[in-house]
Amino acid sequence: MVAPAQKIVLSGYYGFRNSGDEAVLQSILNALKRQSDSAGISIEPVVLSIDPEWTSATYGVEAVHRMKLAEVRRAIGESAGLISGGGSLLQDVTSGKSIPYYLGIIKLAQWMGKPTFVYAQGIGPVQRRWFHPVIKSVFRKCAYVSVRDEQSRQLLMTMGLRPSDVQVVPDPVMGLILPEEMASHSSLMGQAAKVHDAEPASAANSSSVSPELPVVGISVRYWEKDRRELDAIVEGLRQVCRTFPVHLRFLPFHLPSDTEASQYCMDRLGGDIAATGSAVSLCEEADHPQKMLREVGACGVLLGMRLHSLIYAAGRRVPLIGISYDPKIDHFLDRINCLPVGTTASLDSAALCGEIVRLLKDGDVWRREKETLIDSLILEAEAPARQIIEYLRHKG
Numbered sequence: 001m002v003a004p005a006q007k008i009v010l011s012g013y014y015g016f017r018n019s020g021d022e023a024v025l026q027s028i029l030n031a032l033k034r035q036s037d038s039a040g041i042s043i044e045p046v047v048l049s050i051d052p053e054w055t056s057a058t059y060g061v062e063a064v065h066r067m068k069l070a071e072v073r074r075a076i077g078e079s080a081g082l083i084s085g086g087g088s089l090l091q092d093v094t095s096g097k098s099i100p101y102y103l104g105i106i107k108l109a110q111w112m113g114k115p116t117f118v119y120a121q122g123i124g125p126v127q128r129r130w131f132h133p134v135i136k137s138v139f140r141k142c143a144y145v146s147v148r149d150e151q152s153r154q155l156l157m158t159m160g161l162r163p164s165d166v167q168v169v170p171d172p173v174m175g176l177i178l179p180e181e182m183a184s185h186s187s188l189m190g191q192a193a194k195v196h197d198a199e200p201a202s203a204a205n206s207s208s209v210s211p212e213l214p215v216v217g218i219s220v221r222y223w224e225k226d227r228r229e230l231d232a233i234v235e236g237l238r239q240v241c242r243t244f245p246v247h248l249r250f251l252p253f254h255l256p257s258d259t260e261a262s263q264y265c266m267d268r269l270g271g272d273i274a275a276t277g278s279a280v281s282l283c284e285e286a287d288h289p290q291k292m293l294r295e296v297g298a299c300g301v302l303l304g305m306r307l308h309s310l311i312y313a314a315g316r317r318v319p320l321i322g323i324s325y326d327p328k329i330d331h332f333l334d335r336i337n338c339l340p341v342g343t344t345a346s347l348d349s350a351a352l353c354g355e356i357v358r359l360l361k362d363g364d365v366w367r368r369e370k371e372t373l374i375d376s377l378i379l380e381a382e383a384p385a386r387q388i389i390e391y392l393r394h395k396g
Contacts, residue, residue, distance in 0.1 A: 005042035006080035006392055007062075008032070011105045013087055015049030015066070019253040020173070020308030022058075023289035024086045027172040028119060029059060030182070031385035039393050046075045048105070058288060073108065080392055082109035085119030085384075086148060086172050088328060090135060092128050099131050103138050115143040115391065119384045120172050122328050123152035132159040140165070143391055146384045148172075149331040167383065171332070173311045174374075175381035178290055178297075209279040213247040214360050216240065217299035217318070219309035220261045221254065223325045229344035230261060233303070233323075234268045236352030243357050245277035251295055252283065253306040259284070301359045303352075305344070307332060314374055319359040319366040323347060336373055 010028065013021040029045055036043045044062065049055035052063035064071040076082060082105070089102040109116050118139065126132065136159045139145050146167040147153050153166045216237070223229060237248055250266060252258035259282070266280055273280055286292040293312050296302055302313035302320045307328050313320040314336055322333045324340035333340055341355050342348055359366055 003041065005044045007044045007046055007075075007078055008388075008392070009046045009048065009075050009079045009082045009109070011048045011066070011082060011084045011102065012089060014047055015051035015055045015063070017051075017054075017255055017287070019286070019289060019292050020306055020311075021087050023173045023176055023293070023308055023312070024171075025055075026059065026289045027174075027176045027381070028083065028086065028385070029061065030177070031172065031175060031382045032389065035382065035385040035389040039389050041389065041393050043080075043389075043392070046079065048072060048075070072105070073112075076109050076112055076114055079109075079114060080395070081115040081117060081143070081388075082106065083117045083119050083388065085117075085121045085146075088122040090121060090123050091125055092131065093125050093326075096128065099126070099128075099135070103134060106138050106142070110138070110141050115395070116141070117384070117388050117391075118142055118145040118147070119388075120146050120148045120169050120381075121152065122148050122171075122331075124155045125327070126155065136160045144384070144387050146387075149328075149335065151327065151331050167387075169383045170335070170377040170381045171308075171311050172381055172384070173289075173308055174315050174377045176289065176293055176312070176315060178294060209247050209281060213245055213279060214300040215247045215249050215298060216356060216360070217296055217302040217304075217309070217313070218248060218250050218262070218265070219253055219258070219302070219304040219306045220250070220265060221258050221305050221325075222261045223305070223344045227264065229305075229323065229325075229347050230265055231268070232342075232347040232349050233352065234265050235349035236347075236356070237265075238269065238273070239349060239353035240356050241273050241276040241278040243353070245279075246360070248273070248278065248280045249295070249299065250280070250282045251286070251292065251309060253292070253309055258306070300363060301356055303356065305329075314370070315378065317367050317371070317374065319363045321352070321355050321359065335377065336370055 014025050047055050047063040048066035049063045052065050055063040064075050084106050090099050092099055106116050146169045148171045150168050153168050156166050250262035252262050283295050286295050296312040297316035299318050302318050304310045305323045310320050310322050322329050322340045324330050325344040341352055
């Protein structure tokens with residue numbers, strides 16, 4: 001007799017069409033499917049989304065509106081448990097409402113007697129100290145807690161959690177792969193090591209751009225009010241183009257704001273770039289995480305402000321350059337033994353140019369240096385899914 005499928009609710013920043021958070025969702029769904037298949041149990045994910053119709057159509061899963069309490073309660077009530085994660089959900093820098101919302105969802109599930117799991121979250125910054133005991137109280141009642149960096153675990157320890165209560169794992173997006181690689185995921189390590197050679201840089205080029213040009217992927221966002229970081233990036237890119245011709249490919253991860261930031265840079269690069277033999281384009285069609293993953297994989301080097309642009313690049317073995325605006329950037333770069341080229345408050349255009357040129361010339365050296373480390377992070381990225389499926393298997 002086949003056991004009935006167990007529903008599991010996923011809570012996160014889903015349905016907002018932020019490529020990074022959508023990649024987190026896709027990665028978690030993939031990992032849960034692989035681990036449940038391996039364990040011989042069936043699960044049915046139910047996603048809490050701001051746009052449930054879009055989420056359901058995009059991922060082929062059930063979705064309910066994250067702000068409609070009756071729908072959320074019903075979904076949790078019918079489930080075998082709730083997953084909260086990943087991403088930077090518990091922080092109060094972008095909004096003071098995030099922590100109460102996400103903790104409230106976890107607490108609701110706990111009140112309803114459901115096991116709760118924290119999946120590879122980045123915790124903090126948490127500037128309002130009165131949140132600390134609340135986070136501690138909710139997390140101590142979770143069946144499993146994992147965070148994506150040691151700094152998040154240290155922060156939870158200052159709130160009163162024990163080190164043994166919290167597992168440090170890579171960001172789930174480290175395990176994101178392309179659809180055609182899904183069937184042979186068991187041999188991912190050998191496949192991923194060759195992926196950069198297998199996927200030519202011309203894959204991201206528009207028909208009007210020479211496929212011979214090396215592709216510099218660029219993920220920018222608005223941060224400094226005076227736009228000094230974007231102006232410095234523009235000047236650095238202009239210097240690269242004067243060194244040798246390249247294809248500057250802007251990759252917006254958060255719509256529409258990153259598209260606007262990309263357009264800001266493109267407008268300031270101006271028509272003089274064409275005189276160097278270089279080209280500039282904007283990616284406007286990567287509306288699914290795996291489409292953006294393919295775009296990043298087609299780059300010769302990736303310059304990124306968005307965290308998940310850097311994670312995509314690492315997963316595809318694309319040499320990367322990070323610009324720090326938030327501790328999460330530094331934490332991820334530290335995990336792969338890299339340093340940011342600068343911060344948004346202080347970015348040197350010449351240094352940026354030099355790093356892009358170096359990595360375009362010596363990309364194979366970078367890949368050899370990082371290969372073993374990145375391989376291990378990819379393998380570890382599914383640890384939370386294994387733990388959760390194991391819990392559900394024994395409980396069932």
